[in-house]
Amino acid sequence: MTLEHTPRPSWLTFDCYGTLIQWDEGLRAAVQKILRLKGAPDIPPADLIALHDRYEHQLEQERPHRSFREVSDQSVRMALEALGLRSDAGDGRILTDGIGAMPPFPEVVGALRRLKELGFKLCIVSNTDDDIIAGNVAQLGGTIDRVITAQQAGAYKPARRLFDYAHAELGVSRHDVVHICASPHLDHAAARDIGFRCVWIDRGVRAPLPDYTPDATLARLDEVPGLFQKLGW
Missing domain, CATH: 3.40.50.1000 (HAD superfamily/HAD-like)
Structure with missing residues (x-):
């Protein structure tokens, strides 16, 4: 067609x-910041992004519906833990708080x-x-x-x-x-x-x-x- x-x-x-x-540029910057704060700057940002994207997509299809902030917080936590890194309550906000400023x-x-x-x-x-x-x-x-x-x-x-x-x-x-x-x-x-x-x-x-x-x-x-x-x- x-x-x-x-x-x-x-x-x-x-x-x-x-x-x-x-989006991709802003997401990469947020992920690099998270990895620096975790003391893991040697982990490729692409590894965390790939895991985050996978978990985010899974969570978005689950019911009941959850806000994007909730989904992003949980997917960031799951991605960090999959990489063997400790997750903290503010990790997801590093991403979601910066989205509105992405140009x-x-x-x-x-x-x-x-x-x-x-x-x-x-x-x-x-x-x-x-x-x-x-x-x-x-x-x-x-x-x-x-x-x-x-x-x-x-x-x-x-x-x-x-x-x-x-x-x-x-x-x-x-x-x-x-x-x-x-x-x-x-x-x-x-x-x-x-x-x-x-x-x-x-x-x-x-x-x-x-x-x-x-x-x-x-x-x-x-x-x-x-x-x-x-x-x-």
């Missing part, structure tokens, strides 16, 4: 972290402004809590019309419940949106299972799913307005 010969969307939905906000990618605010000029309404759909993402949204130049979080929906990506909740809140069906994202294992999995249109911002750090091809693949967010103009949108 491609975007050609499909209708202009009324809303554009966006993944936040890794798509608009420099957007350099091209993001200009690209969002251009999409607004083209008449699109913009919504973020994110696996986070309202108070955490507020600091990131404040850095996006007033371009975002709506923010839908896992906290509001009571579910995390790639669960259908989060996207169904977002579409209901926006008053649209899956056919009325195009989702723009950087995460194959979360957003692409949802696009594959639900059937909404999807543009992948491939920043070169994540592998695609073997059983899904996005409707378009671009390297940077500022390529999106040009693509949509070529489509006559």
Whole structure:
């Protein structure tokens, strides 16, 4: 499937972290700080990140729903213990307290402004809590019309419940949106299972799913307005 010969969307939905906000860079800095405080600077940050990501994803799928702060605190603790390191109550806050200050990618605010000029309404759909993402949204130049979080929906990506909740809140069906994202294992999995249109911002750090091809693949967010103009949108 491609975007050609499909209708202009009324809303554009966006993944936040890794798509608009420099998540990987911020996560690496937080993990390096945690390892320094543990007296373990020789442990590769990638090892702790991989464990944290695995446990976080597992915890997000469990019921009842827990806040992102709770999930992150527990996944950091589990990852540290798996590496043989002692965990403390404040370890998870080193990450979660810093998320709101993570900056957007350099091209993001200009690209969002251009999409607004083209008449699109913009919504973020994110696996986070309202108070955490507020600091990131404040850095996006007033371009975002709506923010839908896992906290509001009571579910995390790639669960259908989060996207169904977002579409209901926006008053649209899956056919009325195009989702723009950087995460194959979360957003692409949802696009594959639900059937909404999807543009992948491939920043070169994540592998695609073997059983899904996005409707378009671009390297940077500022390529999106040009693509949509070529489509006559």
